[in-house]
Amino acid sequence: xxxxxxxxxxxxxxxxxxxVVIVVxxxxxxxxxxxxxxRTGLGDAIGGALLLGAVTSxxxxxxxxxxxxxxxxxxxxxxxxxxxxxxxxWLAIADLLYRRVNLEHAAASLQNVLQSVLLIAMxxxxxxxxxxxxxxxxxxxxxxxxxxxxxxxxLLLLRRMQHEPMWQPKHTEQTADDDGEGNGDGDxxxxxxxxxxxxxxxRLWGLLAALGLVTxxxxxxxxxxxxxxxxxxxxxxGVLGFTLTTAISSLPELVxxxxxxRMGELTLGVGNIVGGIVYDIxxxxxxxxAYLDGPIYRDAGPTSLVLVGGTLLMTAVLxxxxxxRDRKWIGFEGIxxxxxxxxxxxxxxxx
Numbered sequence: 137x138x139x140x141x142x143x144x145x146x147x148x149x150x151x152x153x154x155x156v157v158i159v160v161x162x163x164x165x166x167x168x169x170x171x172x173x174x175r176t177g178l179g180d181a182i183g184g185a186l187l188l189g190a191v192t193s194x195x196x197x198x199x200x201x202x203x204x205x206x207x208x209x210x211x212x213x214x215x216x217x218x219x220x221x222x223x224x225x226w227l228a229i230a231d232l233l234y235r236r237v238n239l240e241h242a243a244a245s246l247q248n249v250l251q252s253v254l255l256i257a258m259x260x261x262x263x264x265x266x267x268x269x270x271x272x273x274x275x276x277x278x279x280x281x282x283x284x285x286x287x288x289x290x291l292l293l294l295r296r297m298q299h300e301p302m303w304q305p306k307h308t309e310q311t312a313d314d315d316g317e318g319n320g321d322g323d324x325x326x327x328x329x330x331x332x333x334x335x336x337x338x339r340l341w342g343l344l345a346a347l348g349l350v351t352x353x354x355x356x357x358x359x360x361x362x363x364x365x366x367x368x369x370x371x372x373x374g375v376l377g378f379t380l381t382t383a384i385s386s387l388p389e390l391v392x393x394x395x396x397x398r399m400g401e402l403t404l405g406v407g408n409i410v411g412g413i414v415y416d417i418x419x420x421x422x423x424x425x426a427y428l429d430g431p432i433y434r435d436a437g438p439t440s441l442v443l444v445g446g447t448l449l450m451t452a453v454l455x456x457x458x459x460x461r462d463r464k465w466i467g468f469e470g471i472x473x474x475x476x477x478x479x480x481x482x483x484x485x486x487x
Contacts (some may be wrong), residue, residue, distance in 0.1 A: 141367035142360065150361040152356040155384045158195055159359070161347050161354075162391030165191055168343045169392075169408075170401055175337050187357040191348040192388035192408060193219070193415040195355030199385050200419045202359030203377065204426035209435040210374035211363060211381075212427060213262075214443055218382030221447040223409050223416070224454050225477050226390045230405065231470040234397050245403050245458075246301055247294055251410045252455035254290040258283055258417045259448045262433060266441050269434035276424045277431035283421040287414065351388055358384050374439040375484050381414075413451070439484045446480025 142150070169191070196219045203212035265271075265279040272278070335343075362381035366373045389412045398406030424432040433440075450473050457469030 142364040144365065144368040146359055147361040147368070150357050151365075151380070151384055152169040154310065154361070155196075155387055157354050158351055158384065158387045161350050162283065162388035163395055164343070165347050165351075165388060165392055167395075168340055168347065170399070171335070172337070172340050172344065175340070189406075190411070190415060191344060191351065192392055193412045193419075194348050194352040195358060196382065196385035196390065196416060197419050197422070198352050199362065199381055200353030201426055202356055203363060203373075204432070205422045207364055207427070208363060208366070208373050209423075209427055209428065209429075209432045210372070210437050210440055211366065211377040212423040213420065213432055213440045214374040214377030215359075215382055215385070216423065217262075217440070217447050218378035219386050219416040219419075220255070220397075220413045221378070221443070221450055221477055221480065222382050222386045223389045223413050224450045226386070226393050227406065227409055227454065228470045228473045229390070230393050230397050231467070233394065234402075245407065246297055246418065248403075248406055248410050249296060249455065249458045250413060251290070252458055254286065254293075255410070255417065255451045256455060258286050258414075259444065259451060261286070262420055262444050263441070263448070265431065265433040266444070269431060272431050275428055277433055280421045280424040280431075284418060287418055290414075304433055309386045320374050330346035340373050351404050355385055372439060372485070374443060375481065376438065378443050378484065379481060380463045393441040397402060406407050439487050442484045442487050443480060446476060446483070450476045450480075 141147075196215060200215045203209075203215060261282050265277045266457050268277075268279070273281070360382050362376060363373075365371065365380070366376055386406055389409055392408050393405040393484050396402065396408065427435075429435065453472045453476065457467055460467070
């Protein structure tokens, strides 16, 4: 439990203020990362995953660390799992706003498909750890070590796939190219953004770091305020972490996604979400390492297992949507993902 809880009114005020800060920073992050992705030759899918995914995940990552170090395993574990779930919901919301065609069809990318499959594998690791709560290596569960190992192997596969792809998604008139072309009237704005940016590359990296620092501090404040709300209201820490604090700390991903869609950079936006989800899974390992009372899965409680299971199902639906590439405006994943999220929250509250 948090050592010194803030008053409830102050905590709610801090959460609201940090939501505004995170939204403002998220808009700028999109344009800076888009320019850097072009200049470094990473492309929109990899650039979105590595650059945007890393920086936009900072608020949630710091929130997770705050919960683990303060000794609340349910809150610490629910935040990265909730981040995965909510960012998947953000894709469904963006799908509603992008009316030309199904977003997963337009943003088809072999890298995003592989990352989604990797996510399913990595999410299975906490389930195994839950089933073996007494195993430990020092104070952490040995299965935790498999999470960064899988991530590193996944990066090798992504690099190999980028240079020697064995297959490509079928190109249609609605498919977004990696450089943002082929999306209709939004392409011109998105394509000119990186080419017309007169700032030096060094300055862009500096801006990316500064915005990352701002969102990181915001994440710490969100974590402290969220734990204070739990202490003052006796709400279930897992449910609150999965919903309220995660919704705020995941706002950069939503803002970046919606801005990228408006700019016509669909692959960048979807790559940011998928990359951010991968970083959230890595934070499960960090949460276990930062929780010094033993394996975090042992103490997080049954609610966390419900949250992991629901999130695993949502990720599988997303992967299926990326593979099926429904042409119509709202595909099966756009309807199924929000329903699974709501059902998961209801199950967690009742458990």
